[in-house]
Amino acid sequence: MSDTQQSVTVIGLGPMGQAMVSTFLERGYQVTVWNRTASKADPLVAKGAVLAATVQEALAANELVVLSLTDYDAMYAILGQATDALAGRVLVNLSSDTPEKARAAAEWAAGHGARHLTGGVQVPPSGIGSPESATFYSGPKDLFEAHQETLKVLTATDYRGEDPGLAALYYQILMDIFWTSMLSYLHAVALADAHGITAEELQPYVASALSSLPNFAGFYTPRINAGNHAGDVDKLAMGAASVEHIVHTTEAAGVDTALPAAVLEVFRRGMAQGHSGDSFTSLVEVFKKAVASA
Numbered sequence: 001m002s003d004t005q006q007s008v009t010v011i012g013l014g015p016m017g018q019a020m021v022s023t024f025l026e027r028g029y030q031v032t033v034w035n036r037t038a039s040k041a042d043p044l045v046a047k048g049a050v051l052a053a054t055v056q057e058a059l060a061a062n063e064l065v066v067l068s069l070t071d072y073d074a075m076y077a078i079l080g081q082a083t084d085a086l087a088g089r090v091l092v093n094l095s096s097d098t099p100e101k102a103r104a105a106a107e108w109a110a111g112h113g114a115r116h117l118t119g120g121v122q123v124p125p126s127g128i129g130s131p132e133s134a135t136f137y138s139g140p141k142d143l144f145e146a147h148q149e150t151l152k153v154l155t156a157t158d159y160r161g162e163d164p165g166l167a168a169l170y171y172q173i174l175m176d177i178f179w180t181s182m183l184s185y186l187h188a189v190a191l192a193d194a195h196g197i198t199a200e201e202l203q204p205y206v207a208s209a210l211s212s213l214p215n216f217a218g219f220y221t222p223r224i225n226a227g228n229h230a231g232d233v234d235k236l237a238m239g240a241a242s243v244e245h246i247v248h249t250t251e252a253a254g255v256d257t258a259l260p261a262a263v264l265e266v267f268r269r270g271m272a273q274g275h276s277g278d279s280f281t282s283l284v285e286v287f288k289k290a291v292a293s294a
C-alpha cells in the first residue's frame with residue numbers, strides 16, 4: 001500500500017456491502033472486509049480486498065469502518081464482540097433501521113470511544129458508484145465533512161443534520177413511499193394477470209401511471225403546506241367511490257383485496273370525520289391521528 005492510498009474497512013457483505021467493496025476497489029482503495037459468513041468475501045478477495053480473520057482485526061485495520069448490515073441489531077451482534085477495538089474508529093452505519101435505533105447506536109459508539117455517522121442509501125446495489133445516486137447522512141458535521149470525499153465514492157451525499165436519527169428518518173419516509181407504491185404495482189400486476197394481461201403488456205401503462213405522480217405531488221404540495229384541502233379539484237367522496245370500484249373489480253377477479261380494502265378503510269374514515277366534500281389530501285389529517293391498535 002502506498003503512502004497516498006486511501007483505505008477503508010467494510011463490515012457486512014450482503015448485496016449492498018459487496019457492491020460497496022467492489023466500488024472502493026475500483027477506485028483504488030485498500031479495503032479490509034469482514035462478514036459473518038466469511039465465504040461471501042471470496043469474490044472480493046479475488047479482486048484485491050483483504051479478509052480480516054476477526055472483527056477486532058477488521059476494526060484495527062482502518063479508522064473508517066463502513067457497516068452494511070440488515071439492521072442495527074446485527075451491528076451489536078458483530079461489534080459487541082470487539083468493543084475493545086472501537087476506540088478512535090469512525091463508524092459509518094449504512095444499515096437500515098429506525099431513527100431511535102440510530103440515536104441509541106451513536107450513544108453506544110461514543111461510550112466505546114468511537115464516533116458514528118448514520119446513513120440511508122437511497123439506491124439498490126446497482127446504483128453504488130454512480131454520482132446520480134444519493135445517500136442521506138446525519139451525525140457530527142465535522143465527521144461527515146472529514147470523510148465526505150470517501151463517502152462520495154459510493155454515492156452523492158445528502159447531509160441532513162447533526163441529529164443521528166435524521167438520516168434514518170428521511171430514509172424511512174422515502175421507504176414508506178417505495179414499499180406502498182411497489183405493492184400497489186404488484187397488486188395491479190396480479191389483477192391484470194387474472195385477466196390474462198402479462199406484466200410485460202402492462203409495463204408501459206405502469207410507467208405512465210407512476211410518472212404522473214410527481215405532477216400530482218407538485219400540484220398538491222403547496223396546498224397541503226397551506227392547510228388547504230378544498231374540494232375544488234377532487235372530492236374525497238369521489239375518491240372513495242373510485243376505490244370501491246377497485247375493490248369490487250379485484251373481488252370479481254378472485255384476487256386478494258387486502259390492499260385496496262385498506263385504502264378504502266382510510267377513505268371511509270376520512271368521510272366519517274367530515275371530509276367527504278374536501279380533497280383526498282384531507283387524508284393527511286386522518287393519518288396524523290394515530291388509530292389505537294386492536
Ligand SMILES: NC(=O)c1ccc[n+]([C@@H]2O[C@H](COP(=O)([O-])OP(=O)(O)OC[C@H]3O[C@@H](n4cnc5c(N)ncnc54)[C@H](OP(=O)(O)O)[C@@H]3O)[C@@H](O)[C@H]2O)c1
Binds near residue numbers: 094095
Ligand atoms: N439491497 C438493497 O436494494 C438496499 C437498498 C437500499 C438500502 N439497503 C439497506 O442496506 C443494508 C444492507 O443491504 P443488503 O441488501 O446487503 O442486506 P442484507 O442482505 O440483509 O445484508 C445482510 C448483511 O448483514 C449481515 N447480518 C445480518 N444479520 C446478522 C447478524 N445477526 N449477525 C451478523 N451479521 C448479520 C449478513 O451476514 P451474512 O452474510 O453472514 O448473512 C450480511 O452481511 C440493509 O440495511 C438494507 O436495508 C439495501
